[in-house]
Amino acid sequence: MKLLNLGCGQKYHKDWINIDFISNSDYVIPHNLLEGIPLEDKSVNVVYHSHVLEHFSKIDGLNFVKECFRVLKPSGIIRIAVPDLETIAKEYLKNLELAAIGDKDGKNNYEWIKLELLDQMVRNESGGAMKEYLFQSTLPNENYVYERIGMEGKSIRQTFLNNQVSSTKKLKTPSSKNALIKRLLKKIKNKIFHKSKNEVLTVAQKKALRIGQFRLNGEIHQWMYDRYSLTELLKEVGFSEIIHSNAFESEIENWEKYQLDVIDGEVRKPDSLFIEAKKL
Incomplete structure (x- = not known):
């Protein structure tokens, strides 16, 4: 059985295919999910992502869920956790x-x-x-x-x-x-490297550039979901048998052993809405 964990951050399991923008482990594949999921059609049995979808714009979120549908095998399960609006x-x-x-x-x-x-x-x-x-x-x-x-x-x-x-x-x-010396040297190096680019920018333009770069780095929430809107999104993509779950229960076989939503009996993100669906 192939299990796929998208936007995993530090919460991954070695039995899964784990993908995130930046990898800090041999078990995590680095990839920008805005560019799609780097897997073949109908190649995995389960797709899971927790507190990832809200970081996409509404249209990018739709395309992301379409990608999840594409890589799932028939009868495959998608499990999504998002902040519950x-x-x-x-x-x-x-x-x-x-x-x-x-x-x-x-x-x-x-x-x-x-x-x-x-x-x-x-x-x-x-x-x-x-x-x-x-x-x-x-x-x-x-x-x-x-x-x-x-x-x-x-x-x-x-x-x-x-x-x-x-x-x-x-x-x-x-x-x-x-460490302080290294940070200072890096700061000096960056100033020299970017001097030609930044010397023509005004203070306001530099601030706008800094804010723009931050807001595109993935930390920002770009959309929010509730049980109705997320259900409707899954229906639009083609998913069926949509159920509202919780952190402990899942149709995914041996879910509890992976400790992705619950770690040693404690819910990792209790502010979550948990939804599962199937690709028929």
Whole structure:
């Protein structure tokens, strides 16, 4: 059985064909999925992607799902996880009402869910306002944030806390000094290399170039989906037997052993909408 994991990031399994824009492992094939899926027609039994589809524009997302359909064998399964727009919208409205009547928890949760709704679509630098929120000295609604974004949020937060503790010590180590020197040399090299290109640009043009390059690097959310719109998209492409699933259940054989949506019993991205369908 051939299993395909698209846009896998750091969450891949050696039994799968794993593809991502950048590879950090011998088990991951580097490829730009905007250029299609580099596999033959009807060549895999399962296609899976988690929190990938929303990074495509609406039309590119349609073409991407068509590619998933193309490479699947008859009776093949597609499994998709995306941020659930419906749940985010409901949480936003609920906490808006609570914040408006002065509820303290509602106010804090409102500030977070507003970021969940908008930040990854509008940010112009990596991490955006979500990073600033997670990097506060104290999270006023830590449990709510972790319920929403799960272990990845915990990991980001813990990395920040660890860096806070060890930052002074690291600056004194030779390895950190060497890294700093390397960064400075790279910065100088880049300035020299790009001088002829940038010397004719205004400050505003340089800012626009920087923002444009960032917004095209894949971090931005370009579309959002709910159970209705994602179902309609799958129907349009030709998928059938569409079901709304959860992180633990799947028609994919031995799903639990791959630990892609659930790791050691914990849901990796609890803010997700999970949908499966078949190519008949």
